[in-house]
Amino acid sequence: MNNGPVSLDLLGWNKHNKTDLQLPTGHAVSRVVVEHRGAYELLGPNGALEAVLDGAARERAHEPTDYPAVGDWVVHTLDPIDNRRVAIVEVLARHSMITRRATGAAPLPQVVGANIDTLAIVTSSDQDLDEHLVERYLVTAVGGGASPVLVINKTDLGDGDAIRGLLIRRGVEQEILMVSAKTGDGMSALQGLLAGGATVAFTGASGVGKSTLVNSLVGDSVLATGSVDAEGAGRHTTVRRELLVAGGGALIDTPGLRELQLWDGEGLDEVFSDIARFATRCKFADCSHRDEPDCGVADARTEGDLNPDRLASYLDLCHELSELDEEIEEYERTRRRRRDARRG
Ligand SMILES: Nc1nc2c(ncn2[C@@H]2O[C@H](COP(=O)(O)OP(=O)(O)OP(=O)(O)O)[C@@H](O)[C@H]2O)c(=O)[nH]1
Ligand SMILES: [Mg+2]
Ligand SMILES: [Zn+2]
Structure with missing residues (x-):
């Protein structure tokens, strides 16, 4: 260092x-x-x-x-x-803030990174794609004011196009970069994200190669990298978030995450803009798109204009966010009660 x-x-x-x-x-x-x-x-x-x-x-x-x-x-x-x-x-005031729900019982936010321009959501061609997790990252990035980009790493090991196809069929509209940290293939596009002194944070499952990508962009093996097991899963080599300088831009490496709990739904409508568009045709303004009559979203699914898995994923996130709202309300109530009791 x-x-x-x-x-x-x-x-x-x-x-x-x-x-x-x-x-x-x-x-x-x-x-x-x-x-x-x-x-x-x-x-x-x-x-x-x-x-x-x-x-x-x-x-x-x-x-x-x-x-x-x-x-x-x-x-x-x-x-x-x-x-x-x-x-x-x-x-100092932040221009963006990546926030997730902190681990633990209390409904509290945790800032994973501040002043991030681009969130690179890394997947790897030797690991199964978890589309739902990708969607969680997308909502988190957009809601926090960062631009998401998808990175498919290890194209030297497997068919990156297959993963790209899965993402597109799922309805992902963001830019998808295909790279190999090992051979250097596609790395100049990734490098390009740093232009003008931008800050790029890397997130994704363990073992997809986040630290290897950051090392390659920094031009030095400053971060420890790990190995993957036969299934391609990583071993959580990175244990802390760390910002590194890369000649005119900054990179943030993060530990691999198996899951990501949303903190707010700010980015939901932008990431699922297709569903938001279909929803303008719903009869009820507060339609939950589950079983109401004259639902534009359900119609789109029936007609094959909307990937059913994508809709299920969206509804799952909506449900999680409304549960979170209730939890926060209950938490605040308890906090107020305790404070009032202390004051006697
Ligand atoms: N073949 C190949 N292997 C790669 C590539 N990128 C990374 N690896 C290997 O994948 C393994 C995991 O890489 P890491 O960079 O430690 O992965 P990570 O995403 O930082 O993992 P965590 O820190 O555990 O979250 C290492 O053995 C790397 O050498 C690549 O493009 N091609
Ligand atoms: Mg790492
Ligand atoms: Zn509806």
């Missing part, structure tokens, strides 16, 4: 932040490259720094999303506050 100073420009600052910041003396801006439990690793013009969130900023953080995340631009002290770590005093 390079611990020397890195200009904000190389980290991608100029793509979205045109103005010069007026910083208090003794402060600087850096980017969060790794997040630990309550501590952060920063990279910027002052090199690699360890940081914690300072007390006042912690007071202001009411929601989990208010805390720094990988990809955030933060204002921090130059001097350490505890002999070792500098203090983050402000998280």
